[in-house]
Amino acid sequence: MSKRVEGKIAVVVGAGQTPGETIGNGRAVAQLLAREGATVLCVDRSGERAQETAEQITAEPGMESRASWMSADVTVSADCARIVAETSARYGRLDILVNNVGVGGGGDAPAHRLDEQVYDHILTVNLKGMWLTTKAAIPLMREQHGGAIVNISSLAATSGATQLAYELSKAAVNRLTTHVAQSNARHGIRANAIMMGFMDTPMAVTGIAQATGRSTTAVRAERDAQVPLRGKMGSGWDTAYAALFLASDEAQFITGEVLRVDGGMGMGRV
Numbered sequence: 001m002s003k004r005v006e007g008k009i010a011v012v013v014g015a016g017q018t019p020g021e022t023i024g025n026g027r028a029v030a031q032l033l034a035r036e037g038a039t040v041l042c043v044d045r046s047g048e049r050a051q052e053t054a055e056q057i058t059a060e061p062g063m064e065s066r067a068s069w070m071s072a073d074v075t076v077s078a079d080c081a082r083i084v085a086e087t088s089a090r091y092g093r094l095d096i097l098v099n100n101v102g103v104g105g106g107g108d109a110p111a112h113r114l115d116e117q118v119y120d121h122i123l124t125v126n127l128k129g130m131w132l133t134t135k136a137a138i139p140l141m142r143e144q145h146g147g148a149i150v151n152i153s154s155l156a157a158t159s160g161a162t163q164l165a166y167e168l169s170k171a172a173v174n175r176l177t178t179h180v181a182q183s184n185a186r187h188g189i190r191a192n193a194i195m196m197g198f199m200d201t202p203m204a205v206t207g208i209a210q211a212t213g214r215s216t217t218a219v220r221a222e223r224d225a226q227v228p229l230r231g232k233m234g235s236g237w238d239t240a241y242a243a244l245f246l247a248s249d250e251a252q253f254i255t256g257e258v259l260r261v262d263g264g265m266g267m268g269r270v
Contacts, residue, residue: 003037004248009091011083013074013133014100014152015042016049020202021216025152026100027053028236029243034066036244038096041087045101047071074101074129080136093144096247097137099130100152102170105211108163119165126169127176134180138189146188148247151177152239153193155262170195174258181256190255192246197262198223200233228264 010033017024026044034040034057042057044050050069057067070086072079087094103125107118130151141147156163157170173193180191198204200220209216224232242261245251260266 003035004244004250005033005096006037008033008038008095008247009041009087009093010038010096010098010247011041011043011087011094011137012098012100013043013072013083014102015040015053015069016044016046017053018202018206020206022200022202022205023236024201024203025196025199025236025239026098027056028240029098029100030054030067031057032237032240032244033096033098033247034063035060036248039065039091040067041083041090042067042069043072043083044069045071045073074099074133075124077132077136080129080132083133084136084140088140094137094140094147095144096148096150097133097141098150098152098243098247099133101129102126102152102154104163104166105207108165110162111164114164122165123169123172126166127172130173131176134176134191138180138184141189142184142187144188147190148251149177149180149189149191150243150246151191151193152243153177153195153258155195155197155260155266157195157258158266177258178256185255190246190251192251192254192257192259194239194242194246195258195260195262195266196234196239197260197265198227198233199239200235226265228267230263232263234261234263 012030014026015030042050042054054067054069153173154170156167177193209219
């Protein structure tokens with residue numbers, strides 16, 4: 001049986017991760033795509049973290065040439081253009097784009113308390129950055145007559161009442177996804193999003209622990225208790241397997257989908 005994305009060229013933006021006890025979404029996606037046959041360009045604002053992800057991939061047996069890396073800031077349009085130019089120069093095409101960059105916290109608050117600078121920063125990173133990478137990738141994908149875009153969203157797009165900027169940014173990511181799907185279907189380009197619930201990733205658990213002065217154990221237990229399915233958060237691998245499916249030809253007739261990967265959190269309590 002062939003691997004699920006054999007021979008495809010993938011770019012994972014946000015492939016590095018913050019230090020922590022578990023694997024992040026971007027690193028898990030990059031590793032899984034490579035294991036399933038893709039050649040992956042690992043992109044992150046931190047070149048060191050992108051390089052680390054790429055080196056972890058190429059250290060695996062039989063995957064010595066399966067990954068490379070570069071540093072780029074998705075909030076800078078020239079950097080986004082450079083990502084696509086580098087992909088084309090190194091590999092000749094771009095089959096899969098995974099947009100994983102996102103930030104939260106940092107002073108985010110309800111509407112009546114949210115600071116304008118915090119709002120601008122979160123919307124710039126989470127929404128504008130995703131649009132800029134997508135904008136840069138679409139011409140090459142149209143030229144190829146195909147491609148798959150997977151955007152990492154969040155359940156915060158439809159729920160929550162404490163982080164207005166993050167919630168708005170993820171709701172907009174969902175609409176960005178359906179817009180791109182609608183406007184590019186005739187060119188063979190698919191666009192889908194993953195609306196994640198609570199994940200046990202370094203950015204989430206370690207980040208909250210550091211921001212609140214609590215232990216990761218306490219934060220993890222609190223988040224686990226809010227997940228209906230087995231009372232346990234998902235992991236970066238849950239995000240990765242969803243991204244793998246949406247990026248693969250198994251999903252060749254799926255576009256404009258916003259897939260909940262949330263352990264049932266979006267259903268509400270019963």
